[in-house]
Amino acid sequence: MTSAAALPISEPLQLLLDVLRARGPLTRADLGAATGLSRTTVSGLLAGLRRLGLVDDAPDSAGQPTGGRPATLVTFGRDAGLAVGVDLGRRHLRVIVSDLGHHVVAESGLRLEVDGHADAALDRAASVIDDLLAGLSRDRSDVLGVGLGVPAPLDRNGVVGSSNILPGWVGRSPAHELQQRLELPVLSDNDANLGALAEAVWGAGRDVEQVVYLKVATGIGAGIVLGGRILHGVGGTAGEIGHTTVTDNGAVCRCGNRGCLELLVGGPALVDELRQSGLSVAGVPDIVELARAGDAGCLRVLADVGDRLGLAVANLVNLLNPEVVVFGGDLSAAGELVLTTLRARVQRSAIPAAASSVRVVSSALGDRAEALGGVLLVLREAAFGPRLLSRALAPA
Numbered sequence: 001m002t003s004a005a006a007l008p009i010s011e012p013l014q015l016l017l018d019v020l021r022a023r024g025p026l027t028r029a030d031l032g033a034a035t036g037l038s039r040t041t042v043s044g045l046l047a048g049l050r051r052l053g054l055v056d057d058a059p060d061s062a063g064q065p066t067g068g069r070p071a072t073l074v075t076f077g078r079d080a081g082l083a084v085g086v087d088l089g090r091r092h093l094r095v096i097v098s099d100l101g102h103h104v105v106a107e108s109g110l111r112l113e114v115d116g117h118a119d120a121a122l123d124r125a126a127s128v129i130d131d132l133l134a135g136l137s138r139d140r141s142d143v144l145g146v147g148l149g150v151p152a153p154l155d156r157n158g159v160v161g162s163s164n165i166l167p168g169w170v171g172r173s174p175a176h177e178l179q180q181r182l183e184l185p186v187l188s189d190n191d192a193n194l195g196a197l198a199e200a201v202w203g204a205g206r207d208v209e210q211v212v213y214l215k216v217a218t219g220i221g222a223g224i225v226l227g228g229r230i231l232h233g234v235g236g237t238a239g240e241i242g243h244t245t246v247t248d249n250g251a252v253c254r255c256g257n258r259g260c261l262e263l264l265v266g267g268p269a270l271v272d273e274l275r276q277s278g279l280s281v282a283g284v285p286d287i288v289e290l291a292r293a294g295d296a297g298c299l300r301v302l303a304d305v306g307d308r309l310g311l312a313v314a315n316l317v318n319l320l321n322p323e324v325v326v327f328g329g330d331l332s333a334a335g336e337l338v339l340t341t342l343r344a345r346v347q348r349s350a351i352p353a354a355a356s357s358v359r360v361v362s363s364a365l366g367d368r369a370e371a372l373g374g375v376l377l378v379l380r381e382a383a384f385g386p387r388l389l390s391r392a393l394a395p396a
């Protein structure tokens with residue numbers, strides 16, 4: 001084992017580790033450009049990290065468009081550490097384990113009643129993480145941190161607000177509680193924010209600066225990534241698009257307001273609407289399946305949802321002028337059955353300059369987006385750099 005003195009935790013080293021962890025495998029040239037460090041400094045630091053087994057070379061699978069020798073990428077070694085993402089939905093739990101080189105190495109998804117069962121849900125999340133680690137012959141000491149997504153706005157202390165969005169969790173701090181169970185650092189964010197982050201880094205908004213992720217499922221939320229950073233707002237409620245008022249005299253919403261968008265296009269609203277027409281459906285997946293089979297009522301409902309969502313998205317496009325709006329959540333399985341009317345409405349109702357510069361696309365990461373965003377929270381957290389090194393430098 002190389003001694004700690006041989007590799008002091010200098011500022012350039014810290015910077016290089018942060019960039020490599022946040023951006024994933026990079027060529028030496030890109031690593032130099034992203035850190036601003038000289039070629040010689042990068043080479044020296046990488047040699048030290050290689051001796052510690054922290055970094056490795058990987059072939060560039062994208063290859064060279066010019067047909068030359070494939071570029072070699074610098075990546076974190078397989079044993080450098082792991083990052084865990086957890087998505088606690090209202091009715092599901094998904095856990096994804098990634099290595100620090102941005103490769104998913106294990107994952108699990110299961111149905112779980114989360115709202116009103118906070119303790120049981122967190123216990124289950126902890127046990128699923130342990131099971132996945134055991135399956136990899138690893139344990140919690142290999143994990144740099146956990147990123148947790150919750151389907152409710154979180155304030156700056158990570159506490160679920162008293163907004164009736166997730167009633168069983170109000171006043172609780174899911175990250176703190178999971179941290180106590182795991183004895184690992186846990187970061188948390190709203191699930192739509194994490195979906196936005198993942199789509200902006202790995203998905204449909206890749207290489208785009210301004211991305212809005214629209215999550216349409218039981219509830220409706222939006223995550224907003226501007227210049228690579230999640231927009232939270234002062235109290236953590238930025239992007240609560242499902243609770244924008246679309247009719248003054250509509251029904252009363254769980255948020256306490258009246259006439260919210262969610263009451264028109266959320267999963268339960270669609271199910272109710274179809275039941276009134278005599279069609280029995282259990283939820284959004286049923287509606288999508290029937291629509292695909294040609295059911296006229298379901299096709300009509302989905303087309304109308306696209307139009308209603310499109311109006312909300314048009315307003316959002318006017319306000320934020322994003323380059324990409326990513327359509328995600330359960331309803332995104334409907335694809336073009338919703339997107340066609342959604343796009344048409346955006347073109348009709350947003351100001352022409354904003355409407356012409358936005359692309360409205362399907363999620364590339366599907367129902368894994370939120371948990372992958374949790375992984376990214378960990379990979380992008382600079383505070384985890386020193387932990388990585390102290391682990392590598394610890395006496396065997």
Ligand SMILES: [Zn+2]
Binds near residue numbers: 242244
């Ligand atoms: Zn509401």
